[in-house]
Amino acid sequence: MAAQIYSGEKYASRRREISANLAKRPEFHDSKPLPFMTREEKILESSRKLTLISKHMNEIIDPSDKRELYHLNCEVLGIEGNPMALHGDMFIPALTAQASDEQQEKWLSRALRREIIGTYAQTELGHGTNLRKLETIATYDVDTQEFVLHTPQITALKWWPGNLGKSSNYAVVVALMIIKGKNYGPQTFMVPLRDEKTHQPLKGITIGDIGPKLAYNIVDNGFLGFDHYRIPRTNLLMRHTRVEPDGTFVKPPHAKINYSAMVHVRSYMITGQAIMLAYALTIATRYSSVRRQGQIDTTQPEVKVLEYQTQQHRLFPSIARAYAFVFAGAETVRLYERVLQEVETGNVSLMADLHALTSGLKSVVTHQTAQGIEQARMACGGHGYSQASYISEIFGVAVGGCTYEGENLVMLQQLARYLVKSAGLVQAGQSSKLGPLVAYLGAKSDSTSLIDRTPTPGFAEYVKTFQHIARKQTLKAAQKLFGFMEKGDTREVAWNKSTVELNRASRLHTRLYIVEAFVRRVEEVADPRLKEVLTDLLRLHVNYELLDVAAYALEDGFLSSSQLDYIREQLYFYLAKIRPNAVSLVDSWEFSDRELRSVLGRRDGNVYENLFAWAKASPLNKTDVLPSVDKYLKPLMESARASKL
Numbered sequence: 001m002a003a004q005i006y007s008g009e010k011y012a013s014r015r016r017e018i019s020a021n022l023a024k025r026p027e028f029h030d031s032k033p034l035p036f037m038t039r040e041e042k043i044l045e046s047s048r049k050l051t052l053i054s055k056h057m058n059e060i061i062d063p064s065d066k067r068e069l070y071h072l073n074c075e076v077l078g079i080e081g082n083p084m085a086l087h088g089d090m091f092i093p094a095l096t097a098q099a100s101d102e103q104q105e106k107w108l109s110r111a112l113r114r115e116i117i118g119t120y121a122q123t124e125l126g127h128g129t130n131l132r133k134l135e136t137i138a139t140y141d142v143d144t145q146e147f148v149l150h151t152p153q154i155t156a157l158k159w160w161p162g163n164l165g166k167s168s169n170y171a172v173v174v175a176l177m178i179i180k181g182k183n184y185g186p187q188t189f190m191v192p193l194r195d196e197k198t199h200q201p202l203k204g205i206t207i208g209d210i211g212p213k214l215a216y217n218i219v220d221n222g223f224l225g226f227d228h229y230r231i232p233r234t235n236l237l238m239r240h241t242r243v244e245p246d247g248t249f250v251k252p253p254h255a256k257i258n259y260s261a262m263v264h265v266r267s268y269m270i271t272g273q274a275i276m277l278a279y280a281l282t283i284a285t286r287y288s289s290v291r292r293q294g295q296i297d298t299t300q301p302e303v304k305v306l307e308y309q310t311q312q313h314r315l316f317p318s319i320a321r322a323y324a325f326v327f328a329g330a331e332t333v334r335l336y337e338r339v340l341q342e343v344e345t346g347n348v349s350l351m352a353d354l355h356a357l358t359s360g361l362k363s364v365v366t367h368q369t370a371q372g373i374e375q376a377r378m379a380c381g382g383h384g385y386s387q388a389s390y391i392s393e394i395f396g397v398a399v400g401g402c403t404y405e406g407e408n409l410v411m412l413q414q415l416a417r418y419l420v421k422s423a424g425l426v427q428a429g430q431s432s433k434l435g436p437l438v439a440y441l442g443a444k445s446d447s448t449s450l451i452d453r454t455p456t457p458g459f460a461e462y463v464k465t466f467q468h469i470a471r472k473q474t475l476k477a478a479q480k481l482f483g484f485m486e487k488g489d490t491r492e493v494a495w496n497k498s499t500v501e502l503n504r505a506s507r508l509h510t511r512l513y514i515v516e517a518f519v520r521r522v523e524e525v526a527d528p529r530l531k532e533v534l535t536d537l538l539r540l541h542v543n544y545e546l547l548d549v550a551a552y553a554l555e556d557g558f559l560s561s562s563q564l565d566y567i568r569e570q571l572y573f574y575l576a577k578i579r580p581n582a583v584s585l586v587d588s589w590e591f592s593d594r595e596l597r598s599v600l601g602r603r604d605g606n607v608y609e610n611l612f613a614w615a616k617a618s619p620l621n622k623t624d625v626l627p628s629v630d631k632y633l634k635p636l637m638e639s640a641r642a643s644k645l
């Protein structure tokens with residue numbers, strides 16, 4: 001099963017080897033539980049481990065394999081980030097996709113050798129979503145052939161970029177490029193921020209950390225201001241866009257080619273989110289098979305809480321989602337790598353499809369991941385609320401994905417633009433022009449679903465029902481938009497009046513894609529034992545998801561109430577059928593205890609003695625009487641007692 005999850009036996013077994021290798025190297029382990037450390041201690045500890053990774057990486061992994069590096073990071077550094085997180089996640093990808101060969105020679109090689117540390121500085125205090133209104137300006141000075149970076153007001157301060165505050169000495173900075181008074185929109189520049197020897201900020205640079213956040217606190221998200229700060233013309237990233245010495249602007253082959261670092265993260269984060277969801281579910285499912293409370297049969301001992309149907313309903317559909325997301329994530333990465341290669345040859349035709357797909361997936365997957373993690377926390381009762389479970393940290397890190405790389409409701413609108421165009425083609429009788437991701441929009445619907453109307457309903461009937469729902473909502477929402485426009489609204493106003501419905505269409509389209517990705521993967525499985533378990537999980541998935549969106553199919557009679565009852569019964573049937581495999585389904589992700597960092601999620605199930613040991617190790621328990629008691633509580637109680645006398 002691990003080979004299914006990790007797209008092949010080769011990487012699944014490499015993960016095992018890497019984990020086994022690290023088990024023998026205590027210097028790579030957390031020196032104490034992360035929840036007991038201050039933010040400063042965590043950053044120090046993470047930097048210590050980063051240095052070790054840099055030194056010994058070649059003994060443990062093949063550093064050219066992204067997946068091996070990712071696993072090494074998960075084991076050693078964990079999810080709370082590290083001082084070079086953005087260096088790998090965005091700085092290197094930005095240089096790879098946007099720097100010319102000559103620029104790569106100069107900077108990318110140094111970045112890969114870790115001679116310099118970089119980040120991606122785009123968001124500002126006043127603007128994150130609307131990139132066209134960023135306020136940092138890069139004005140071209142023809143005389144000196146330099147760009148002058150400037151922060152004209154407080155809202156123009158870069159704000160949020162990860163590792164900008166304290167760790168990075170370079171950044172890929174996004175600024176509005178002005179040449180001879182003309183605004184050429186957001187462009188990307190390579191900008192030195194700190195002296196390479198002293199790490200002191202360079203003259204003209206104001207820089208620092210933005211303070212603690214909900215989670216992800218090992219990362220020093222930062223602020224950055226420029227005071228007429230000069231960089232050479234050749235620091236504009238010039239793989240696709242160029243500015244000649246005389247200020248002539250040479251257009252890229254696609255207007256949004258500079259957005260590639262964002263598309264990179266959006267493509268990879270689907271897998272990252274699946275893994276975080278699987279972390280939380282591993283912890284909650286294992287704990288639920290250790291925790292005994294209450295009886296189902298009063299003549300029998302207390303049961304494991306995993307026997308309760310409510311607990312199964314809380315956890316198993318999310319287990320199915322984690323599998324669905326990791327399968328969809330693998331497809332997304334394949335498409336991303338293909339588009340990256342095609343763009344290199346000047347073919348930008350798939351960029352719009354990739355942007356639409358990743359915008360939708362990013363939004364749906366992060367939202368459902370956060371919901372699933374929160375349910376996993378509640379499934380652990382009181383102990384889920386303790387940081388010993390580590391689920392609160394997993395939640396905090398994962399939920400950040402709803403905001404970063406494009407706020408979810410904004411990114412759903414990006415997909416909606418694509419869907420509306422496709423609906424326009426359908427309306428114009430040009431369905432043959434629809435791309436493969438939206439071809440179903442042009443197909444004719446059956447009048448009713450055949451779920452439970454055939455002897456052994458296959459997945460095809462479910463897929464058709466999801467297609468019907470997504471098609472109906474897309475065409476309806478587009479019609480709403482066109483209707484407002486026909487009545488005289490501008491497109492923008494009409495769009496704003498239709499966005500809730502348009503975003504619903506985007507979600508339904510994406511949920512259909514996720515179901516299809518799951519079906520595609522299960523169809524490929526050859527081993528009959530694996531196929532059976534994955535088929536059960538997929539059955540759970542389609543019934544749960546369909547029930548969740550059934551209103552759309554009930555309102556036009558595509559599904560009847562008796563079909564709905566059938567879907568419900570199927571759901572309950574598969575909850576019970578999956579129960580014996582539940583722990584194996586989470587164990588199949590093969591997370592080591594080191595990687596999970598959870599007392600509740602321990603593989604050996606020895607939860608209670610380890611919770612007690614964990615509590616005793618709390619810094620508060622170093623002394624029996626705290627200074628706060630000596631200083632305030634004792635005098636308070638003494639004065640209360642004295643006044644009673």
Ligand SMILES: CCCCCCCCCC/C=C\CCCCCCC/C=C/C(=O)SCCNC(=O)CCNC(=O)[C@H](O)C(C)(C)COP(=O)(O)OP(=O)(O)OC[C@H]1O[C@@H](n2cnc3c(N)ncnc32)[C@H](O)[C@@H]1OP(=O)(O)O
Pocket residue numbers: 005006007066067070089120122123128129130131132162256259260262263265268269270271272273351352355403404405406407410414417418
């Ligand atoms: C199996 C194990 C394997 C393991 C492998 C490894 C797994 C790794 C997992 C871990 C991965 C990642 C870890 C995550 C690390 C977390 C780090 C967090 C870092 C966070 C960083 C950031 O947040 S950076 C800042 C991000 N900011 C944003 O996203 C801003 C959002 N806003 C925008 O993107 C744009 O402004 C917006 C698209 C909303 C609008 O842009 P605008 O220029 O105004 O364009 P429009 O006018 O609306 O649209 C014009 C047309 O352009 C099209 N378009 C827009 N973007 C793109 C694009 N990128 N590509 C193609 N086309 C695009 C748009 O669709 C319009 O087209 P139309 O035809 O006119 O409709």
Ligand SMILES: Cc1cc2nc3c(=O)[nH]c(=O)nc-3n(C[C@H](O)[C@H](O)[C@H](O)COP(=O)(O)OP(=O)(O)OC[C@H]3O[C@@H](n4cnc5c(N)ncnc54)[C@H](O)[C@@H]3O)c2cc1C
Pocket residue numbers: 086120121122123126127128129130159160161162216221400403404405406407408409410
């Ligand atoms: C953990 C974390 C890490 C980050 N790392 C980085 C980084 O490394 N580099 C970097 O540059 N940035 C980074 N960011 C910033 C991040 O990319 C932005 O915060 C994000 O893109 C959202 O933009 P915003 O903050 O401007 O939100 P806003 O756009 O202000 O969103 C506020 C609300 O307005 C709504 N809204 C906005 N525009 C529209 C619209 N057109 N239609 C309808 N509703 C709208 C949103 O849906 C939301 O409800 C990070 C953020 C976080 C949380």
